[in-house]
Amino acid sequence: MSNIIELSDICKRYFIGMPNELEVLHGVSVSVKDGEFVSIVGESGSGKSTLMNIIGALDRPTEGGYLLGGVDVGALTQNELSQLRKKEIGFVFQTFNLVGRITARANVEMPMTYARTSKRERAERAEHLLGLVGMGDRQKHKPNELSGGQKQRVAIARAMANDPDIILADEPTGALDSETGKMVMAIFRDLNKNHGKTIVLVTHSLTLAAQTDRIITLKDGVVVGERAGGAAEEMEGAGL
């Protein structure tokens, strides 16, 4: 299987006042295979979100190379990055980030409006996706009429809207109780197993990380461990 994501020696520095520059990622190299389900774990502030934003083409690395599906992301223009985010990547955030004034279905349709999908196709696909995440009966509900777990399921449906190859989820269960978190995790596993999505998941929960194919551990901006997923006990050794 080919690598869909290839990060090599990624550095990210923030410039906060001239002499002080803060290096958040120190030469991170990570590859993700097409169809793989990878989790990234690490302490708060270790640079997980920074890395995810780079993978998601929301942010550019200060140094290092990034190939996404063989394309050199560093060489793309702003508009090309937008196209990439629209077609190749689906984001799932910790805080859902649904637009509050519109219905669940309209939220799912939103990425498709940017892809200029026809109104009818949009409606059909949004209905289908909401069904897939078990929200078929909540199409017309607005986000404030939904529970946290329900909101996150709508957000996952939105991430799937333009049928991207990659889904990036930055602590998607962080704001949910563990039971709801398990349900959300089940959806990701389904998307990975049955829909062929490559998924990169940032999580604090060892139980959830253990359910993925591979676990990457980040510490202070450096990859300190990489191991295959499996039982939760394995993680104890990594100091988590």
Place this chain on the structure above:
Amino acid sequence: MRFADNFLEAIGSLRTNKMRSILTMLGVIIGITAVIAIMTIGSSMQGYLEDSMSGFGINNITVSLQSKNDEGPAFRVSAFPSGGGIKDDDLMTDEMLSDLKAQYPDEIKAFSISESVGQGQTVKGEAYANLALSGVNPEYATANSLTMARGRFISASDEDSRRRLAVVSDKLVSNMFGEENPLGKELTVQTQGHIDIYTIVGVYEYDDGGLTALMGASTSSDYDTSTDVYIPLSVAQRVNNSHGYQSFTIVAETGVNSTTFGAQAEAFLGRYYSRNEDYGISAFSMESIVEEVTSMLSTMSLAIAAIAAISLLVGGIGVMNIMMVSITERTREIGTRKAIGATNAEIRTQFIVEAVVICIVGGIIGIILGSILGAVGASLLEFPARASVTSILVSVGVSMAIGLFFGFYPANKAAKLDPIDALRYE
């Protein structure tokens, strides 16, 4: 994103914050309402004037004696009643008229002359009619666009024979004769100091939409409205014992600029009065009145435009302010949209469309309110209301332009937000 989607999104976001949207629109609404209301009144007034003037003949130039001693009015509606201190040798003569015609044969089509005998009444049993008795020459009918309903107008041979004939209005006929044929009937006319009998030879169609009504003359009931009774000029001169004219009307050939030619005629006839201590000549044309009214209206429009511009500027700044607030509130939404693939241009368009929609909705509300106010205003001033189509179209355009102009800066700010900063925004 397609335009229709942008538009629907904009409507949706305005509806979530109805009160705020309406308050934001208020500046635009007030500005556009004011403009449309006043333009509607102006347009109604102009339409009314044009209708009135068209009956009067735009090519007519009225020449009249003007006292050199007092500040008389710039023009007089009709010839003054005889004996108002004017001596016989002050009056304009046939000789002057033929000199004028000889000097300007290509400009002058005809002279229309009228001489007032006075206000009066005709009574028969219960029936009566108020009237104004005037002697006129045959050309008067064309110069004043009189339409004959029955019979004929005063002819040249009537002038020569000095017969006591009269042309009356259909209104007078319905007062006095009802359905009976009035032609050949006798009409007893009482004016100050005279009672005379005239034979009716013609009936003209009375038009109450004329300039006399505009000048606010008739407030009386329809039955009492005074109409003109025309008799031969020669007869009127004999009754008045006058031998010249206080005023007459030049019917100019088509294509002649009556304002310019009026001035020439005034100068030409003025020479006969250069040594007259009491009287001079004054000429005016309907065209010059129309020009005056039009320039008055356009001055008014300019003043309105200035007021509107200020109000719309304030409205526009209000829109800009609210857009800034709205964009700050929706920072995370903007970040999310960027994360799911919106380009900077699409974000910019979204917020510009939102600003334009606010302004256009405000503009349309303003147009509706302004048209209602304008129509009410016009009817209070007793003009038939006429919408000002240009100002409606211009208003829609201006609202759109305000939205574009004042929406651009906030929208551009939104477009340039860094997606990560926007997503982190608390």
